[in-house]
Amino acid sequence: MEPNCRMAIVGGGLAGLAAANALKTFGIAAEVFEAAPALGEIGAAVNASPQAVKALRAIGLGEKVAAVGHLSPGIYTCNMQTGEFLEFNDRHKAAARFGAPYYTFHRADLLDALAGGLDHSTIHLGHRLTGIEERTDRVVLAFDNGARVEAEHVIAADGVRSVIRQALYGSDNPTYTGQMVWRSLLNGSDVPEEVMGPMGHMQWAGPGCHFIAYYIRQKKQVNIVTQEDTDKWVEEGWSTRGDPDEMRLSFPNPEPRLKQLLSLVTTCSKWGLFTRPLTRNWGRGRIQLVGDAAHAMLPNAGQGACQAFEDAYILGRWLDACRDPVKAFANFRRVRIPRVHGVQRLSLANARFKHMRDAAAQRQSVSSGQGSFHGSSDWVWGYDPVSEWDKEPAVPTAYAA
Numbered sequence: 001m002e003p004n005c006r007m008a009i010v011g012g013g014l015a016g017l018a019a020a021n022a023l024k025t026f027g028i029a030a031e032v033f034e035a036a037p038a039l040g041e042i043g044a045a046v047n048a049s050p051q052a053v054k055a056l057r058a059i060g061l062g063e064k065v066a067a068v069g070h071l072s073p074g075i076y077t078c079n080m081q082t083g084e085f086l087e088f089n090d091r092h093k094a095a096a097r098f099g100a101p102y103y104t105f106h107r108a109d110l111l112d113a114l115a116g117g118l119d120h121s122t123i124h125l126g127h128r129l130t131g132i133e134e135r136t137d138r139v140v141l142a143f144d145n146g147a148r149v150e151a152e153h154v155i156a157a158d159g160v161r162s163v164i165r166q167a168l169y170g171s172d173n174p175t176y177t178g179q180m181v182w183r184s185l186l187n188g189s190d191v192p193e194e195v196m197g198p199m200g201h202m203q204w205a206g207p208g209c210h211f212i213a214y215y216i217r218q219k220k221q222v223n224i225v226t227q228e229d230t231d232k233w234v235e236e237g238w239s240t241r242g243d244p245d246e247m248r249l250s251f252p253n254p255e256p257r258l259k260q261l262l263s264l265v266t267t268c269s270k271w272g273l274f275t276r277p278l279t280r281n282w283g284r285g286r287i288q289l290v291g292d293a294a295h296a297m298l299p300n301a302g303q304g305a306c307q308a309f310e311d312a313y314i315l316g317r318w319l320d321a322c323r324d325p326v327k328a329f330a331n332f333r334r335v336r337i338p339r340v341h342g343v344q345r346l347s348l349a350n351a352r353f354k355h356m357r358d359a360a361a362q363r364q365s366v367s368s369g370q371g372s373f374h375g376s377s378d379w380v381w382g383y384d385p386v387s388e389w390d391k392e393p394a395v396p397t398a399y400a401a
């Protein structure tokens with residue numbers, strides 16, 4: 001019997017829907033299986049840096065994401081207690097240099113834009129994968145609603161706690177980093193403009209913590225995301241309800257603007273940051289992992305979703321170039337693993353610098369050019385997925401089409 005699906009994508013989050021758009025761009029039919037009963041995203045923000053915007057444009061989503069993206073002029077970093085200016089990271093200049101904008105999105109708007117590019121009859125909601133069986137000529141997927149799908153090939157985009165990754169490789173032993181995050185969304189009209197600084201995108205750096213606030217949805221909302229060193233153990237999920245008073249106590253003696261912003265928080269959530277060892281366990285044979293399922297990373301470089309968008313384009317190109325998807329998957333891993341490992345290392349290094357305990361040392365480090373509150377991101381943002389793929393040498397024999 002023939003398998004009833006050629007390419008199955010498990011997970012309809014940012015990575016899965018981006019992959020579906022990429023395959024569509026290259027004329028490859030795919031079906032998406034998503035656990036949730038409706039496509040949706042948590043109420044929070046996500047950023048896309050220039051190279052990720054290039055990937056989104058290359059899979060036909062340029063106009064859709066431009067319509068819902070907010071163009072941040074840049075991040076203005078101050079000392080958390082004194083309000084002293086420390087650094088300005090000019091994103092308009094970066095956009096001009098790298099040839100694509102830097103957008104901030106409400107996550108739900110971005111997901112809608114990705115879904116808007118697809119035929120909704122190919123997205124199967126309410127399908128939570130519970131089991132996977134690899135056979136020589138197909139992969140059998142079992143879902144909690146009783147459905148069984150036989151697919152020729154599978155793209156696993158089922159997120160940080162991927163069922164498929166665990167089925168292939170067992171537990172990946174996440175380790176608590178000793179850092180936690182608070183997250184909140186405020187109405188833009190409730191926040192005095194002067195609190196948001198000259199650029200509408202503020203970062204306060206303090207000993208062992210930082211606090212970021214920026215406009216999204218054309219200033220209709222302010223997204224707050226923080227990070228602090230702590231031995232408090234909180235869950236890895238993104239939606240554990242937090243206590244606003246506890247959040248305020250996490251940032252003692254804040255300068256007046258930050259104090260005012262904190263006073264406006266009425267709801268918040270919190271989660272713990274976990275790391276996983278860098279791994280080459282990104283799939284095998286007929287199964288390819290993408291997005292957080294393959295390479296979950298700390299949020300300190302703002303690159304988790306961006307790397308998923310690069311994944312989508314590069315995977316689409318290889319599937320288009322190789323007749324055999326198994327070879328396309330092998331090429332995808334050959335090209336993507338070294339780059340993504342570099343980005344994962346950068347997000348670890350950024351966390352160390354932002355949380356320097358000594359403000360004077362931090363200032364000295366910035367002014368001498370040794371460190372930045374944004375890490376050295378040129379090699380990440382300056383990458384062009386399209387021209388880099390075009391430069392791929394003749395495919396090594398083992399990977400040939």
Ligand SMILES: Cc1cc2nc3c(=O)[nH]c(=O)nc-3n(C[C@H](O)[C@H](O)[C@H](O)COP(=O)(O)OP(=O)(O)OC[C@H]3O[C@@H](n4cnc5c(N)ncnc54)[C@H](O)[C@@H]3O)c2cc1C
Pocket residue numbers: 010011012013014015016033034035036045046047048127128129130157158159160162163181225238290291292293299302303304305306307308
């Ligand atoms: C605080 C924070 C801030 C961030 N900021 C940024 C940023 O500014 N820029 C950036 O690039 N990245 C950022 N990221 C990272 C980014 O959000 C993730 O890397 C991205 O969401 C990964 O997409 P994904 O589709 O792989 O996983 P997810 O978004 O988690 O999607 C996985 C999907 O799979 C579905 N699913 C799960 N299990 C199953 C199953 N068994 N069967 C079927 N479906 C299943 C889920 O319902 C979900 O829809 C941030 C992350 C955090 C935590």
